[in-house]
Each structure stands twice: as structure tokens, then as C-alpha cells.
Amino acid sequence: MSSVQPIVARATPLGEGAIAIVRLSGSGVFEITDQLFFPDRGGLFSTVPERTMSIGRLVDGDRSLDHPLAVRFQAPRSYTGEDMVELHLHGNPLIVDSTLQLFLRKGCRLAEPGEFSRRAFLNGKMDLAQAEGLADLIRAESDIALDLAQQQLGGELSRRFSHFRHEIVDFLALIELELDFVQEGYELLDYEKLSSTLQSLLSDIRDLLVSYRTGDLLRRGPRILLLGRPNAGKSSLFNAILGYSRSLVSSQPGTTRDYVEERIFYRGVVLHFLDSAGIRETDDDLEAQGVSFATNLIPLADHVLYLIDSSLPESTLATEDNHFISLSQKYSQSHFLKVYSKQDIGVSIDTAHSVSVFDRLSVEHLLDSLIAQYSTHKTDSLILLTQRQHQKLLAIESFLSSISNVTDTPTELLATDLRAILQPLSELTGAVTNEDILDAVFSGFCIGK
Amino acid sequence: MVRRQYDIIVIGGGHAGIEAASASARMGCLTALITLELETIGRLSCNPAIGGMAKGQLVCEIDAMGGEMAKIADISGIQFKTLGTKKGPAMWSPRSQNDKDLYPFYAQQRLREIQGLDLIEASVEDILIDKGVIKGVRLEKGDFLSCRAVILCAGTFLCGRMYTGEDQTVGGRIEERSAEYLSGSLRNVGFETARLKTGTPPRIHRDSINYSSCEKDFGDENPQPFSRSSKEVQNQIICYTTWTNTQTHQILEQGFDRSPMFTGRISGSGPRYCPSIEDKVFRFADKSGHMLFLEPEGLNTDSVYVNGFSTSLPEDIQAMGLKSIPGLEECKIIRKGYAVEYDYFPPHQLLPSLESRRVGGLFMAGQINGTSGYEEAAAQGLMAGINAVMSFRGENPIILDRSQAYIGVLLDDLSVLSTTEPYRMFTSRAEYRLLLRRDNADIRLTELGGNLGLVEPRQVGRVREKMKLVREGELLLRKLNAQYIGGDGTVWADKAWTLLKRSGVQLTSLVFSDGENLPDSILNDHEVLEQLEIASLYEGYIDRQVREVNQFKEQEEKLIPSEIDYRKIQSLSSEGREKLTKFRPRSLGQASRISGVSRSDLSILMLYIK
Numbered sequence A: 001m002s003s004v005q006p007i008v009a010r011a012t013p014l015g016e017g018a019i020a021i022v023r024l025s026g027s028g029v030f031e032i033t034d035q036l037f038f039p040d041r042g043g044l045f046s047t048v049p050e051r052t053m054s055i056g057r058l059v060d061g062d063r064s065l066d067h068p069l070a071v072r073f074q075a076p077r078s079y080t081g082e083d084m085v086e087l088h089l090h091g092n093p094l095i096v097d098s099t100l101q102l103f104l105r106k107g108c109r110l111a112e113p114g115e116f117s118r119r120a121f122l123n124g125k126m127d128l129a130q131a132e133g134l135a136d137l138i139r140a141e142s143d144i145a146l147d148l149a150q151q152q153l154g155g156e157l158s159r160r161f162s163h164f165r166h167e168i169v170d171f172l173a174l175i176e177l178e179l180d181f182v183q184e185g186y187e188l189l190d191y192e193k194l195s196s197t198l199q200s201l202l203s204d205i206r207d208l209l210v211s212y213r214t215g216d217l218l219r220r221g222p223r224i225l226l227l228g229r230p231n232a233g234k235s236s237l238f239n240a241i242l243g244y245s246r247s248l249v250s251s252q253p254g255t256t257r258d259y260v261e262e263r264i265f266y267r268g269v270v271l272h273f274l275d276s277a278g279i280r281e282t283d284d285d286l287e288a289q290g291v292s293f294a295t296n297l298i299p300l301a302d303h304v305l306y307l308i309d310s311s312l313p314e315s316t317l318a319t320e321d322n323h324f325i326s327l328s329q330k331y332s333q334s335h336f337l338k339v340y341s342k343q344d345i346g347v348s349i350d351t352a353h354s355v356s357v358f359d360r361l362s363v364e365h366l367l368d369s370l371i372a373q374y375s376t377h378k379t380d381s382l383i384l385l386t387q388r389q390h391q392k393l394l395a396i397e398s399f400l401s402s403i404s405n406v407t408d409t410p411t412e413l414l415a416t417d418l419r420a421i422l423q424p425l426s427e428l429t430g431a432v433t434n435e436d437i438l439d440a441v442f443s444g445f446c447i448g449k
Numbered sequence B: 001m002v003r004r005q006y007d008i009i010v011i012g013g014g015h016a017g018i019e020a021a022s023a024s025a026r027m028g029c030l031t032a033l034i035t036l037e038l039e040t041i042g043r044l045s046c047n048p049a050i051g052g053m054a055k056g057q058l059v060c061e062i063d064a065m066g067g068e069m070a071k072i073a074d075i076s077g078i079q080f081k082t083l084g085t086k087k088g089p090a091m092w093s094p095r096s097q098n099d100k101d102l103y104p105f106y107a108q109q110r111l112r113e114i115q116g117l118d119l120i121e122a123s124v125e126d127i128l129i130d131k132g133v134i135k136g137v138r139l140e141k142g143d144f145l146s147c148r149a150v151i152l153c154a155g156t157f158l159c160g161r162m163y164t165g166e167d168q169t170v171g172g173r174i175e176e177r178s179a180e181y182l183s184g185s186l187r188n189v190g191f192e193t194a195r196l197k198t199g200t201p202p203r204i205h206r207d208s209i210n211y212s213s214c215e216k217d218f219g220d221e222n223p224q225p226f227s228r229s230s231k232e233v234q235n236q237i238i239c240y241t242t243w244t245n246t247q248t249h250q251i252l253e254q255g256f257d258r259s260p261m262f263t264g265r266i267s268g269s270g271p272r273y274c275p276s277i278e279d280k281v282f283r284f285a286d287k288s289g290h291m292l293f294l295e296p297e298g299l300n301t302d303s304v305y306v307n308g309f310s311t312s313l314p315e316d317i318q319a320m321g322l323k324s325i326p327g328l329e330e331c332k333i334i335r336k337g338y339a340v341e342y343d344y345f346p347p348h349q350l351l352p353s354l355e356s357r358r359v360g361g362l363f364m365a366g367q368i369n370g371t372s373g374y375e376e377a378a379a380q381g382l383m384a385g386i387n388a389v390m391s392f393r394g395e396n397p398i399i400l401d402r403s404q405a406y407i408g409v410l411l412d413d414l415s416v417l418s419t420t421e422p423y424r425m426f427t428s429r430a431e432y433r434l435l436l437r438r439d440n441a442d443i444r445l446t447e448l449g450g451n452l453g454l455v456e457p458r459q460v461g462r463v464r465e466k467m468k469l470v471r472e473g474e475l476l477l478r479k480l481n482a483q484y485i486g487g488d489g490t491v492w493a494d495k496a497w498t499l500l501k502r503s504g505v506q507l508t509s510l511v512f513s514d515g516e517n518l519p520d521s522i523l524n525d526h527e528v529l530e531q532l533e534i535a536s537l538y539e540g541y542i543d544r545q546v547r548e549v550n551q552f553k554e555q556e557e558k559l560i561p562s563e564i565d566y567r568k569i570q571s572l573s574s575e576g577r578e579k580l581t582k583f584r585p586r587s588l589g590q591a592s593r594i595s596g597v598s599r600s601d602l603s604i605l606m607l608y609i610k
């Protein structure tokens, strides 16, 4: 079979279920999966018998994402007729997202609407009647996307984007005028204005991306990791937050081994809490695994609550402070928060982030301060972006940040850069053709001999 | 000589016809070139100038493929200039002023030397088609010549009408007749035609110009030929520039009510990029002056071309307007300006090979496809000639794509997007223009020209050798350390390749470290040095374009079956369905360039591609 680009998408509906299935199809999906998924029983995934489930670790570099089931389907005995992989992940949107991102980075492309079925049709796995039905489905799906886009067209933000699109087309028209009618000696480009337009486009896009992340976070609920030394009181706090005993608690350090996740609704916001193994150097193999699990969880968490047992001696508290600082510097993307536990028996520390599991109010205080930043966002002011739109914005951002200095860039290269930006931009606002640019040239200037 | 039977017949001896006939005969087909007047073969209808932005690149591509235009332009050229030298190498575009008598002279001389090519003076009245297959052509006196393929290159001559003020005359070019029946007979068998117009400025007597009021415009100090096979070219004339003024504009406005453009007597659309002077005055009323170029039309002629003053205003207004311009106060008009309106065949009726979708073996090239310009015409003529031979041999057509050549952009735009105004090439039409340069036209196309038998093996070998040296040179430059001393005495030291990226740094100004240097074979070859400098300057950008090209090719290779019936695909959007039915794209890539065909239409279309 000729080579077909590998595609990836989630197969189960968006939202939370116990399990989420991610599908891959195309050339090289086994090889890609081999780099990311390691069966527990050893050996390469590509060598396990087809159509059997194997359990294993899904890893991104040195961090472990999940412990999913995976199935291999060898072409042509698959839904699409191509090599396929199915991953049955834990139904956490964050895990699913990270998994998709991971495969995108490894060279897969996000599937178009209906693309799995289309490939099935192409490979003779579906008859024309079924395919016709599918075509309608694609139409419908795209119409929904279109509706969404049009709704957004009404909105302030997309107005700003089509404004940018117009501005860039106009700049490009000036550049093309200068290039294609070189003899006429037009040099009308205002480099300062161009530079400031690109700057403000970049900052708008960055705002939008931040807002996207917040909106996305709100929809799925932020993930909060309880981290700290053994015996810091993590499991006790975890139980106190949930309102029932979910984790084992004991005065024995090293009680929690695996991590435990639960979610609560608190004042209208979904919060996911994770209890983890206390971190320390250990000879115990199982515990060591738990410890590495805990640190691996850090990058996946939106907030990390680092618990410090306030009943410990003063000198230990100082070392804990340092440990906190070094961790929070190492994982700078996550928000770290220092939380003093066992306030009923420890030195009293006067911050909102000091708790005792015997003091319900102190726990609520902590939760309130956590959700404060979310409730200031009104949900309806956040823009809903599809994953595709999000990718386009990222593409524009990366092109924009690669243009260093417009005045030093030769004109024809500047034109190439602007066209590179217009490409994804036009997918957000409507296509720009060569003819559009020429139109802008001819309508604005008297050219030609 | 006139025979009764040919392999291929070319109709029209303009720039398209010349290339078509030459390619067809040199590829071994017995060919006839039939044209209204043998003496006018290769005539430059408008400005005697070849090349310019994007057009110059086209000429170099024609040369790399083994076409004629570059060589004729070089020997008949009287002033040479490379435009765009203030920009980067992708913009460098050669242009020449040519002697209006020498150009056709050499064109005809070259054609006469080609074996298996007969030149015939006649008007073709009808193309005989039987059940969608070409049988031959019928001449005005009823003679019938049989052939297997026809290349129609009739230019501005199909039902040509010329206008000056309120005068209208029949003809395709001044003092030449028109072909009155051919487009009608093709309409009868289902071809769609429409009208376009173009215009030309007055010519004035060179001795009637007061040059002291004008600015001089010289050719390049170091004039460069178009063709890789031409030796030296020389500048032999000086051009001049002057400006119109508000008084000129007022005079011209007085003639508007007698202008065929404003009275609506011409309905065809004209080129927006080459507007008539009345158009400029009307549309850009706030501009107080327009630049004019005074270009001698040759060495042995009194005629000077007033570039920028294309007009179909009444002759008295033309004269009065000119006289208000500095330097032209006493000017004498030798030939008035006029507009010509003609039939063209909207080119979506063609395949990208320039073969008609409707009639196998019928090819069309040049102005009749809605383009304007000698270079655009020649490029099409060459490809139509090549592909008529391929079709004669029963082989697959040669199709250059948008990433290979401006020629590819031209044919793709025509056959996929069609055109409703005269189409001219611009560099901005080429998405991969950093790759489509004049300096590498030979690298891109000579091998192909050689395979077709149009380029001499010696030249093919030379290009291969050059490419080898470029590869070697690049490896060395990436390895060797060098220094560059800037104008202010600053010394830059780095890998030679990196130093070359600084703008203005030339390879020959680098000082290599440790006594190393490039081999003489590279140092002595200025074409190789140029390739190396450009490759390092554009590195990164070129990589990006190459990546884009690969994605682009993936889409181009997804072919749409020609028998597909879009009306039966219910789920297509109605606009998408209509456009797809009209333009019948060959590939998914082409479909994606048609406006009105949406992303989801493309997804749906993919279902039907196997």
C-alpha cells in the first residue's frame, strides 16, 4: 500500500467518561506507538499479536501520562483498512489532550471530520450508500463548525481578526506593488506601522491563547495536586476536602503509594484533586515508583499545593522552604502554592494557606482562594475555539515570533512571511487568494504604462 | 512549400505560433505554420520590448526548455536592463528594448532554418472536426489541409475591431486584416467565446522630440542576455522619460465623450495593470502627473514609442494632449494610438496541457486564451507545441506545476481559474517565487528540454556539471572558516556559508582561513558562484518553500476522475458544485484553488477519489 499520512483523533465523544478512546490510522502508526507506549509484559507494542489488548505505560519523554490499554489492528483488517491503533485511556480530558498533543508532535495529523470513515471507504471497507451518508455527516459537522465561526464573526474578537486580515492584505499589496512594478519606483510601505500591526496582532493572539487555556481549564476543571513530604498530611487534607475517607491515613510515613484522583463541585466550579505519595529518597521499590509518579504528575497539574507540616521543628521548616522554592522553579509552568498543615498543633502561620483538617473553615478558606481566579472570569466572555482554530492561532503565533525585524528583512522575504501568516489567519476569517491581493493593488494605485 | 498532409498545423505566426511551430517541428513532427501574412511573423504588436518583472523569468524558462524567444530577443535587442536589482535575486528580471524590424526578421530567419516546418500564407476559415477528433483545416479559398493536431494561436485577430475615437475599423492589428470566421465556426461546435480589449499608444517621430526637457534612461552598465546560449549583448540606444501634467489631463478629458471606452462602444474588459491614459486620468483624478517613457523602436526607424500613453481617444485629442507634455511640444505623430477588441476563448475550456477539453488534438495558445503579452503567449506556444507532439505520439502531456516554473503557474491559473480580464504574469502570482528565479531556470528545466530533444545535449551536460559544482561548493562553504572585512573595517569571522548570509557579502570578497580556498573550477564559474550566494542568502526560506511544495504536491497528486458527475453529489454546496462543474479540476489541489469550493466540499470530494 502506498504511504498515507497517519492521523489521530479521539473516538469517544467529548466530555468525561470512564474511558476515552483515541484512534490512530495510517502509515507508521505502529512505529510511532512503539516510541510512546511500553507494554507491561515487555517487548515492543508492534510485536504483540494483533487484535489483543495489552496494558502498558504511555510516556512523554520521562514522564508517564497514563496506564492505558492498547490494541493493534494490522492492515487491511481494520476499520479504515490501514494500520490502526486504539488506545483506551482513563477518561480524563487532560490525559486525552496530552495524548493527542503527543501524537501530533510525533508526526500525526489531526483527522478531518469523517476522515476515518472516508479512508474506510477509499479502502473498500464501505459501500457508496454508506459513503453518501457519511458525506452528509461531513457537511453537517462542517456546518456546525461554520455556524460557530459565523457566531464568532459577529463577536468582537473575530472582528478584530478580519481587521488584521485586511490590514495584512493591504500591507502585502504595497509590498507586491513595490516588487511587481519595480520600475515605477513605488516604496510606500510604512515599516513602523507594519511592525506595530504585527506586534498588536501577536499580543492579541497571545491574549486569546491565554483566554483559551483558561476557558478550556474551566470547562474541564482545574487539576490540583497535593504534594509534600511523607506524613505532611496530604491524604488527611484530601479526605477533608472530599468530605469522606478516600485515602488511607496513618502516622506511618510513606502510606500513600499510588496516586488517587477525585473531583468535587465547589461553589459551581469543578475541581480535580490528586493525592500523591510523599516525596523522599527511599529504598523501597514500590514507594520509589510512587514518588516518581508524584513528580511526574506535576507538569500535568494546573495547581500544586505543597504541604508543609507546621508542627515540625523550625530548622526543618526552613529546609522545606528551600525544597519548595527549588521545585517551583523546576516546574515553572504550574502554579505552586505553599500550604501549612496541622495548624492545630503546629506553629501558627498567618496566611490563607494554613489549614488544619479539624478546622473546616480553614479548608474552605483554602478552596476559596483557589477558585477566586476562576470566578472572576465570566464564562460567557471566554471564546470557544475548536482545536483546529487553536492550532491555527499557535501557527500564527509561531510565524509572528519568527519575524525579527521588518526593516532588515528583504522585501521579497517579508512578503513570504506575511503570506505565511495570512494562510492560517485566512482559515479563521475566510480565504485570501492571489487575486484578492492583486485587487488591492489595482484598486489603490495607478500602475502600468 | 505546401503539402496536403501534415502531422500538426499551427494557426498564427505571433509569439505563441512561433514557439509552437518550432517545438513541434524540432520534436520531429511534420508541421505547417499558417498565418495571414508571412512578413508579419514575429511582429511586436505593441511595445518592442521583451521581459520585465515575471515576464523576464518566463523568457528564461522558455530558453531553458529550448524555446526561441530568448535567442531572438538577444540578437535583436538594443537596450538591456535587469529590473529589481535593488531587491533580492528572486526579483531580478531581465528586460530588453528591441528593434521592431530586427525581431521579426530574426524570428523568420530562425523558423526558415527548421527542417520539417512549412510556412504558409493564408487565412484559416474553419477547423474540421469529426466526432470530437481533428481532421484538418480549411483555408479561405476552400483548400483543405489534413492534420492530426491543430494549435490555434490567432492572437488579437479573431473578429478584431480597432478603435480610435469614433472611428472603428476591422482588423487585428493596425494595417492588418482580421479573421472573421474562425471563432464563429468554433462557436458553432460549442466553444464559448467572449470579448477582451487592449490598446497601444501613439508613435511619434524621433526628430520631433525636444530631448533637453526629458530625463535620460540608460541600459545596464553590464548588459545581460536572456539566453544561456547567447554570448554578449550591447546597449545601442538611450530612452527618455517625461511626465504628463494637469493641463494634459484637462485636454484628454475633453475627448472623453468621443472615447469608445466611455461611450460604451467597447464592451470587452481591458487590462487593469496596463490602463489607457484616459483610464488613469479618470480613475486617479487626484494624480497630477503620470510618467511616460520615450522608447526608440529600433536603430533604423524614426518611430518612438510613447510608453504609458496607451489610448483610443480621437486623434486630434491625442495630438493636443501630447503637445502639452515637456519635450513633446513639437511632436509629430507617425501612428495614432488605438484600442483593439477581439474574441477570446475563456481558458477553463482547456486542460492544463492547453488541449481543448472538448476536442482532442485541438490546442490553443496565446492571446486567444485571454492572456496579454508576448512572453505569456510564447510560453503557452511552447507548451502547446510540446503537448501537441505528445498527443500525436499518444504519450502523456508534459505539465509543469506551480512549484517548477512560472510557465506552470500560468497554465494552471488559466485552466483552473480561467480569466475574465487580460491575464498578465506577476511575480506575486507565484507562491514559490523564491524558487522560481531567472538564475536557476536552467537548473529547473534544461534536463526536461533535453529529454524532449529541444535542448542540445552539450547544454544539458553543462547544466549538470554546474549543479554538481554547486553541491560541492555548498559542502565546502559549510565546512571552511573565513573572514569578511566590512566597509568600515570591521572583521567578521565565521563559517564561510554563514558569512554569505549577510546581505551584500559576495563569495569573492571572503578570505578563507588556513590557506584553504574553493577549487578553481568553482571560482572561475560565475554562474556557480551566483547559485552558492543565493542558496545561502535564502536558506531557511527556501527550505520552508520546499516543505510547502511537498505538501502542495501531495494534493496535486490526488487526481479527480474526469468522468465524475458533480450534479449527482448531493452533499456538495451548491456554489461548490457549480464551480466544480464549470472548471473540472484535475486534482484536489486544483479544486482547492477555485474560489467557492469550500473545505467541506474538498472533504466530500475526497470520498470520490480513488
Ligand SMILES: Cc1cc2nc3c(=O)[nH]c(=O)nc-3n(C[C@H](O)[C@H](O)[C@H](O)COP(=O)(O)OP(=O)(O)OC[C@H]3O[C@@H](n4cnc5c(N)ncnc54)[C@H](O)[C@@H]3O)c2cc1C
Pocket (backbone or CB within 6 Å): B011, B012, B013, B014, B015, B016, B017, B034, B035, B036, B037, B040, B041, B043, B044, B045, B046, B047, B122, B123, B124, B125, B153, B154, B155, B156, B157, B158, B172, B173, B179, B182, B198, B199, B200, B274, B310, B338, B339, B340, B365, B366, B367, B368, B371, B372, B373, B374, B377
Ligand atoms: C493594439 C495592441 C496593443 C497591445 N497592447 C499590449 C499591451 O499593452 N500589453 C501587453 O502585454 N500586450 C499587448 N498587446 C498584446 C501582445 O501583442 C500580444 O499579447 C502578443 O502578441 C500575443 O501573441 P499571440 O501569438 O497570441 O498573437 P499575435 O501576436 O496577435 O499573433 C496572431 C497571429 O495569428 C495570425 N492569425 C490570426 N488568425 C488567423 C487565421 N484565421 N488564419 C491564419 N492566421 C491567423 C495573425 O496573422 C498573427 O500573425 C497588444 C496587442 C495589440 C494588437
Ligand SMILES: Nc1nc2c(ncn2[C@@H]2O[C@H](COP(=O)(O)OP(=O)(O)OP(=O)(O)O)[C@@H](O)[C@H]2O)c(=O)[nH]1
Pocket (backbone or CB within 6 Å): A228, A229, A230, A231, A232, A233, A234, A235, A236, A237, A248, A249, A250, A251, A252, A253, A254, A255, A256, A257, A276, A277, A278, A279, A341, A342, A343, A344, A345, A355, A356, A357, A358
Ligand atoms: N493534628 C493534626 N494531625 C494531622 C493533620 N493532618 C494530618 N495529621 C496526621 O498526620 C499523619 C500523617 O497524615 P497523612 O494524611 O497520612 O499524611 P500523608 O502526607 O498523606 O503521608 P504519606 O501518605 O505517608 O506521604 C496522620 O497521623 C494524621 O492523622 C492535622 O491537620 N492536624
Ligand SMILES: [Mg+2]
Pocket (backbone or CB within 6 Å): A234, A235, A236, A247, A248, A249, A255, A256, A276, A278
Ligand atoms: Mg498519604
